[in-house]
Each structure stands twice: as structure tokens, then as C-alpha cells.
Amino acid sequence: MRAYQIKVELIGSKPLIWRRVIIPADVTFKRLHDTIQFSMDWWDSHLYGFEFPQEKLRITNDEEAYEQFKFYQEKYKGKALTKRNDPYGFIARTLETAIRQPQTVKIDQYLDKYSTITYVYDFGDDWQHKIELEQIIDDYAFGYPTIIEGEGACPPEDVGGLPGYEEFLRVWNDPKHPEHEELRQWGESQHYRPFDIALRNNFLKTWLKIKKVK
Incomplete structure (x- = not known):
């Protein structure tokens, strides 16, 4: 099976939080999203998107954005946008970047x-990840992704982005801080934990195994 070896980095994290993953090539962006979520230890609780500014394309599960793009695309197909039908340029800006759904596009x-x-x-919170293709593998033997390396615990959900996570770590690592115990309890309730490659790979194998690549 053809596959990709990719490196996923949480941009701006210090020290860098990253995973090196092998994923079958003939899958959708929805499956890539699932792979990142399980590998990083996110909880799939928010909207997400893959950005392709070179092609003026955004692949996202944001249904509102997709429906809005689709509506204006169909309504103004073959029609010129003018000051009269688009006085503030909103429709033009909406149509400038195409929106596609992740389950409909292959990686x-x-x-x-x-x-x-x-x-x-x-x-x-704007968690930005860099996905870098490192290698193409022609003889991958498994119908599910596999993490081969990685470092760093994933930030808790809703911690407030990178600035919030930096403050979280400062208090988390300071037993003398007056909010230390309260924050530790919150962090544990958010399943903040060290990166466990065996646990993450078990999730990938259990939940993302495919009998037939779609």
C-alpha cells in the first residue's frame, strides 16, 4: 500500500510538540484530521481547516462557511459582481477562496x-500545525496510520492558545503558585498527560483501521 511519512508540528510550541506518522496515501482529509487528532491527543471538539493559499482553497468542516460559499457560488454563477449587487465586496471575498468538505477530498x-x-x-485558540511530507512509502503493510516518533504533551483543550498554554505550564510547574492545585485539577480533568506512543498507536489501530481504502 502506498503511504506517506509526515511530520506534524504544533507551530510555536516550546519545546516543540511533534509527531512523525505514516498514513495511507489514498485517504481523505477527514482521515488525515482524525489521524492528527489521535496522534496529538486533541479531542476533536472544534472546527478545523487545511489551508492552501496557493490554490485559494480551504478544506474545512465549517458547514456554515461551506454552505455560504456554495450558496453564493450557485447564485452568481456566470454573473459579474458589481457595486450594485455586491456594494461592500462581501460576496467577492466569500468566493475568493473555495471551500470544500474534508470527507470529499483525498490527500x-x-x-x-x-x-x-x-x-x-x-x-x-488557533492551534496551527505544520504538516511536512518527509517520504513516500510504496510498501506500507497496514490499513491504518502509525506513529513512529514524537515528543511533547498536547496542550489541554480550551487553554487559550499558545499564550494560555505558556501560562498554564508556568503554574503547573510551580507547586508554590497559589493557583497550582486548582489548575492541576483542571488539567487532569482535561486529560493533560505525557505523550504515550503505545496508547496513541492503539487508538489509531482501533479507530482508524480500514478494510478497504475509500
């Missing part, structure tokens, strides 16, 4: 073309 169309792509999880 090989883009990972073969671009060596690096950007994945954003949680548009509020």
Missing part, C-alpha cells in the same frame, strides 16, 4: 504536489 492530490501544508484546529 494524495495535495501531498504529492506540496511538501508542506497547514492545518488549523480550533479557530478560537
